[in-house]
Amino acid sequence: MSKPYVRLNKDDVAVLMVDHQAGLLSLVRDFDPDVFKNNVLALADIASFFELPTILTTSFEDGPNGPLVPELKEMFPEAPYIARPGQINAWDNEDFVAAVKATGKKQLLIAGVVTEVCVAFPALSAVEAGYDVFVVTDASGTFNPVTRDAAWQRMSQAGVQLMSWFAVGGELHRDWRNDIEGFGGLLAGHLPAYSNLMQSYAQQAR
Incomplete structure (x- = not known):
């Protein structure tokens, strides 16, 4: 069944950058590494350009997942930075959810690594919590197109909108x-x- 067109509103959207960590980036195989990094930084530039509240989070960064890529930390030095000690689903971390709620926004743009876990889990949780959720497909990466496509299908069936960073920029800019x-x-x-x-x-x- 088709759903009404809910479009991004720059006055009511927050950006969640989930687990773009040095170790996890080595797992991304559904995009060329340089292309993927460009896509992630493009989304970050969009968040900065439109002055969108942005939340950074990492998972078990003291372990093999590694630290957040430095460019994101440098671009958003004042952003909430949630270093999750172990929770795989960011939505299971109280500080992360509190940071999301503190933005006061009802639309969430989510991107991260890997797509079927670090992106899909909080996206599905946020939908359940009543948010309009938009996943930035080309700023999210995983092992291969099979696992990626399964994650996209799972999220879209739950009501998540799938977008590219270019489409995000266009829909926010409007004119x-x-x-x-x-x-x-x-x-x-x-x-x-x-x-x-x-x-x-x-x-x-x-």
Whole structure:
């Protein structure tokens, strides 16, 4: 059964970056490593550009999962940082849930590693808790397309919306007239083809 179109609202959304850790990133095989890192940082840039509340969390970072990738910590030095001592599902950590509630937002953008566990578990939990949940598919990674697709299906059946970081940016921005150079520059910084487009635009605008 089709559901009504619920679109992202920059005034009512928070971003949850779940377990983008140095050790876990080595498990990602459904994306090229450089492409995946670019996608993660693109989502982070979108969160920064639209000034979205952002929460960072790690799982058992003193173990093999490793520390959070440094770029995220540097981009969000004031963001809540929840180093979970052992909970696999971030939603099982009281501090994490409290940080989510403290944002006052009802829409959640979630990305992380790995897709079927670190992303799917809190996404499903958040849906159950009454949030509108959007998973950023290309800023989330896992072992292979089979496990990824199974996770996507499980989440979508529960009401999670699946989006790319590019779609997230477009839906938040809504109208090019809001900031052509700023938003276009963000896209160009992560998409070489869009960089060409912006260069062409700049030449025509002279």
